[in-house]
Amino acid sequence: MAKNLGLENRSIPTRILFESLSTLDQLIKGIIPEKEIPALRIGVEKVSSALKRKLEKAREGLPIIGYHFAIPGEYLSCFDCVPICLEGTGYYLATTLLNGVEKYYDIMGNWGHPFHTCTAQKGPMGMSLDGLFQFDAILAPTAPCDNTCASYPFFKYQKNFPLIIADMPFRKNENSYKYFAEQIKNSLIQVGNVIGQEPDFEKMKKHIEIENQVQQIRLEIFELIKAIPSPISNIYNAISAGTFILISGTPENLSFYKEMLEITKYRYEKKQHHGGEEKIRSIWPYMVTYFDMSLCEWLDRELGMSVLFDIFNYNFSKPINTNSDLDTMFYDMAKKTMEWPMVKQSTDFYYSTLEECIRMAKDFSADCFIFTQSIGCKQFGSFPQLLREALKDELGIPMLLIEFDVGDKRFTSLKVIKDKIKMFAQTLM
Numbered sequence: 001m002a003k004n005l006g007l008e009n010r011s012i013p014t015r016i017l018f019e020s021l022s023t024l025d026q027l028i029k030g031i032i033p034e035k036e037i038p039a040l041r042i043g044v045e046k047v048s049s050a051l052k053r054k055l056e057k058a059r060e061g062l063p064i065i066g067y068h069f070a071i072p073g074e075y076l077s078c079f080d081c082v083p084i085c086l087e088g089t090g091y092y093l094a095t096t097l098l099n100g101v102e103k104y105y106d107i108m109g110n111w112g113h114p115f116h117t118c119t120a121q122k123g124p125m126g127m128s129l130d131g132l133f134q135f136d137a138i139l140a141p142t143a144p145c146d147n148t149c150a151s152y153p154f155f156k157y158q159k160n161f162p163l164i165i166a167d168m169p170f171r172k173n174e175n176s177y178k179y180f181a182e183q184i185k186n187s188l189i190q191v192g193n194v195i196g197q198e199p200d201f202e203k204m205k206k207h208i209e210i211e212n213q214v215q216q217i218r219l220e221i222f223e224l225i226k227a228i229p230s231p232i233s234n235i236y237n238a239i240s241a242g243t244f245i246l247i248s249g250t251p252e253n254l255s256f257y258k259e260m261l262e263i264t265k266y267r268y269e270k271k272q273h274h275g276g277e278e279k280i281r282s283i284w285p286y287m288v289t290y291f292d293m294s295l296c297e298w299l300d301r302e303l304g305m306s307v308l309f310d311i312f313n314y315n316f317s318k319p320i321n322t323n324s325d326l327d328t329m330f331y332d333m334a335k336k337t338m339e340w341p342m343v344k345q346s347t348d349f350y351y352s353t354l355e356e357c358i359r360m361a362k363d364f365s366a367d368c369f370i371f372t373q374s375i376g377c378k379q380f381g382s383f384p385q386l387l388r389e390a391l392k393d394e395l396g397i398p399m400l401l402i403e404f405d406v407g408d409k410r411f412t413s414l415k416v417i418k419d420k421i422k423m424f425a426q427t428l429m
């Protein structure tokens with residue numbers, strides 16, 4: 001038993017996340033009326049269930065493989081392993097732990113890591129420095145940002161975790177996709193060499209097929225959001241981002257989206273809004289707050305402001321072809337990864353993202369944009385002003401810019417964020 005617990009403790013943050021989500025699950029079931037906040041209720045249950053299985057596998061002694069969020073987690077299903085998304089775990093702990101994970105940002109700050117870096121990486125780095133993670137290998141791409149490229153070597157040089165990097169090209173053309181397809185395949189082979197396993201690409205196909213179905217359902221939900229009022233709740237965006245990153249390729253992820261589609265269709269047909277009345281339709285081209293997701297409910301219920309989608313919920317790619325040869329499958333995997341949220345926006349000039357935002361504003365009848373600018377996210381730094389001007393010139397709709405940190409509540413508190421949005425909303429009504 002002690003031995004098994006020891007094995008599970010190679011990923012203590014996953015155990016803490018599982019325990020906090022299980023407690024939350026019990027609270028939701030015991031306190032919140034059954035039909036209320038279904039995205040939260042269903043999402044917490046599904047993520048807990050998938051994490052439980054990961055912990056069981058950890059107890060069996062399977063290798064713990066960390067992956068950067070820009071690598072779709074289902075790719076690691078070619079191994080008997082425990083795949084752990086570093087950024088997803090850190091941010092979900094920021095939301096589920098009462099005191100957040102600022103302690104780990106400070107641990108990294110005291111170690112000498114610059115304070116103005118992205119907390120997506122800084123959280124799991126601090127947890128590793130504190131001995132909470134023991135990875136057998138880590139897989140990351142050279143995208144989407146400098147923070148990623150400059151932070152991941154820490155795991156190799158400070159923690160001695162084997163680090164495998166998939167080199168992602170900047171340009172998006174056939175040669176790039178072919179090159180990156182090779183990079184993904186070779187990276188998986190290298191991970192296999194480190195953990196002493198041959199990648200089983202036939203097994204991986206099944207999990208990719210699950211995600212192909214997930215993608216189709218997410219697209220159906222996305223289409224329904226064009227309706228007025230929006231049939232999703234704001235918190236769906238935050239929960240969907242979590243399942244998408246933390247438990248991709250699992251049956252739980254598929255069943256989360258299947259249930260959400262049914263609920264979304266029902267609300268669409270009944271013209272129901274989660275908060276009662278939709279007064280403002282907003283697009284958040286970057287992220288919602290992870291240090292406190294209650295903002296989503298407050299916007300829905302207090303302001304009648306719908307968050308139509310955030311960055312994790314408007315990026316889609318073609319399904320991966322699993323019926324042809326392996327080269328075709330890896331080619332499609334490369335395309336999917338290069339279209340991934342943040343990767344797509346960060347590894348391109350901004351024109352395409354500006355055009356996409358204008359198009360989405362029209363298609364989804366948006367009244368405004370809210371851009372949450374994270375201090376760590378340098379490559380998005382120049383974008384908000386360009387977007388604000390484009391939205392004003394092309395459509396005459398306003399954009400509110402809020403400088404904050406997604407995971408660290410000390411930069412801009414929830415109260416300040418709410419006050420800014422409240423004042424902005426008054427100018428819209």
Ligand code: SF4
Pocket residue numbers: 118119120144145146147148342346374376377378
């Ligand atoms: S938020 Fe910005 S800095 Fe952080 S991982 Fe995403 S692209 Fe990189």
